[in-house]
Amino acid sequence: MPLLPNLRRLMVIYKGNWRWIVLSQVFVLLGALFMLLIPVQVASLLNDGVLAGNVEKVIDSALNMILFALLAGAFSLANLYVAARVGEGTAHYLRKQVYEKVQTFSFGNLDRYPVGELLVRLTNDIYQINMAANYATRYVLYAPFMILVALVFVYAGSPDLVWIFVLVIVVTAILFSAISMILQKQFRNRQQNLDKVNNVLQEDFAGVRVVKAFVRQDYENARFAEVNEQFRKASVSPLHTNAFMLPSIFLILGVSNALVIWFGGLEVIAGTIDVGQIVAFTQYFFFILAQLWILSFVLPQIIAAEASAGRLALLVDTPPAVLDAPGAQDLDPAGVKGKISFEDVSFSYDGPGGKESVKNISFVAEPGQTVAFLGATGSGKSTIVNLIPRFYDVTRGRITIDGVDVREVSQDSLRRVVDIALQEAVLFSGSIHENIAFGDPDLPFDRVVEAAKVADADGFVSAIPEDYESRVARRGANFSGGQRQRLSIARAVAPRPRVLILDDSTSAVDVATEARIQGAMNTMLAGTTTFIVAQRISTVLLADTILLLDQGEIVDRGSHRELMEKSPLYREIFESQLGGISREEIS
Incomplete structure (x- = not known):
């Protein structure tokens, strides 16, 4: 030796x-x-x-x-x-x-x-x-x-x-x-x-x-x-x-x-x-x-x-767990429509042969649609959305964007068209402006303000004397949990992505604020395919498709109206959280 x-x-x-x-x-x-x-x-x-x-x-x-x-x-x-x-x-x-x-x-x-x-x-x-x-x-x-x-x-x-x-x-x-x-x-x-x-x-x-x-x-x-x-x-x-x-x-x-x-x-x-x-x-x-x-x-x-x-x-x-394939192509953001398909997808954190966290997931999200995932903690909601931008690679099956397997495109180009607001709203030391424009430092200031308005953050930002140049402490410690989440959402929507993932990113805001954010996003990101992960049923009521998960599998799917009619589990969640109150009444 x-x-x-x-x-x-x-x-x-x-x-x-x-x-x-x-x-x-x-x-x-x-x-x-x-x-x-x-x-x-x-x-x-x-x-x-x-x-x-x-x-x-x-x-x-x-x-x-x-x-x-x-x-x-x-x-x-x-x-x-x-x-x-x-x-x-x-x-x-x-x-x-x-x-x-x-x-x-x-x-x-x-x-x-x-x-x-x-x-x-x-x-x-x-x-x-x-x-x-x-x-x-x-x-x-x-x-x-x-x-x-x-x-x-x-x-x-x-x-x-x-x-x-x-x-x-x-x-x-x-x-x-x-x-x-x-x-x-x-x-x-x-x-x-x-x-x-x-x-x-x-x-x-x-x-x-x-x-x-x-x-x-x-x-x-x-x-x-x-x-x-x-x-x-x-x-x-x-x-x-x-x-x-x-x-x-x-x-x-x-x-x-x-x-x-x-x-x-x-x-x-x-x-x-x-x-x-x-x-x-x-x-x-x-x-x-x-x-x-x-x-x-x-x-x-x-x-x-x-x-x-x-x-x-x-x-x-240690090699990166996810690597670009030889000759991986770059996605052209201007040409991406945002159709996402899951084809019999399974995934294990332990690799092939390990216990699968999600299994046999199949669905299609058409461009501009909103697909929501609802289920108990540990049911695989965040795992599924983390597979879209290739934070992890599927163990079995495949995921496509506009018909192209995501493993055949470069990670950087994929993530330029797929933006995410993660569960933990992490901010960086710097200014509010820098945090919102984190994905595109050259973003015009009016786009920064627009993103903040969509995330219902412009109100509290404008109330600070330094406005958008206010300093952000390490990990955003000088803002409340709800404020951090709204700034995180602003960061995700600012580049106007073709695919947007909101991973339980409004859990710290009230239902009325959540409704305003979703309404503003529907206007600003009308053609964006959106995925929403939620524990709270009020977050998913207006989604085009709701996928109900249990132990890593889809146990039912449909719109709010359809699930209320056919899914006892969905009705149980709805009654336990909203007591039969309609979304219109909440808004």
Whole structure:
């Protein structure tokens, strides 16, 4: 198995920037070389200067040491500059690529990746890789080079003591390998537990009003405390493992220095080496100590980054659940009439062979008609309408628009003629104007106002001092649920789509407001094929066709009048919700 396979995949990021990275490593090698020349001058200062009584040699050696130290520092500073650019450049590239990858995901992909988990991958995981890229540029070549060259110098000056040097390197390598294997699993577990913490935070902060309304603070505190404790334990484990590394290094090098003094002292007494060489040897050991100490925190960072890179790779390698067919054609909005046909359609969220959420759905919506779906929660209403713009692909059967299978047209062109107001009315930070014109930023202002009037939103928007330039808070938190729904409907109708889907999008407005919205839409979108998902029967009374759903199947169909005559279930829903009141009386 290749070493660090996930991080190695990231090498493509640096294509075109190798010159900078190579230059940085030249700085690394030059800085290390000048640092390693200092012990040579120390040996010369002692042997040829101090012990020989040569003051001129002492001065020359001292000046050389200062020069080498300045050069080593300068080259190290240059490398730090490049390392910072490499680390931040890596993070910038990954954030962009991963974000754009998530934008390609279909609803099916997003069902499997909670928002909290995606945020962790785009923030914490990329931060881990950022730090690893920075450290790798600074130290990964520096430390081995220092060790190797120090070994050469030791062999040249004290060949009889090289075995101590080799022993240190071998024992340390074994230690690092054992700890690395343990750390990789622990870091992966830590990131998974961080996902859980972020998912709970996302839920609780988004639903904090619900938590307070139901006095569930103690329960949510306990729930967060549980995942937070799991994350604490998962975070402490690699710290405990890594805690063995530095003391072990000091122990190894402490024993090694004792061996150097012991055996080196015997060599000095025997006259085979000089005192200066022993001092230089101990300085090389100090350099080794420094490099191994650096590796003791660089290596865990690289291992953590490998785990994070694996999580990003899994995300990037996930193909969109819905893909355009090779040679998919583009729909011409001007030529689309809006005839939608379902031909024996079935769908399972688990794919072919899984439990079907909707089954054997067949109907035709002619251009300009309104088709409504009515049924209990979980009966498959939203699932059916989500199949039209290919948020999901059918498991069996087919859906056509003007006789063309929707799987044979590009998703982008399909969604330019099919607009939807989703169940959850999500608004974006910005202005009201920008939110309504979200589907077409070049939409004329009068069309924006017209869409707001159709959605019965112009009244409350005009009452705000800043009018259509009023700021919208994140997720529209500064508007009520009904106001958010009306702005969402305005966004859907503003482009005047050929097919419009209203997925329970008036559930937060009163019946009178709903009637005004539907009346205005019938005028503005007279030729638009409209699909309405509703829990409330008042929403569907004027639809051309009402499809009554139960457990994912159509159990009856017809207009309001026809269903009142032939469907006991429909009459039961009508009586339970409206008590026999007519739609005209409601309006």
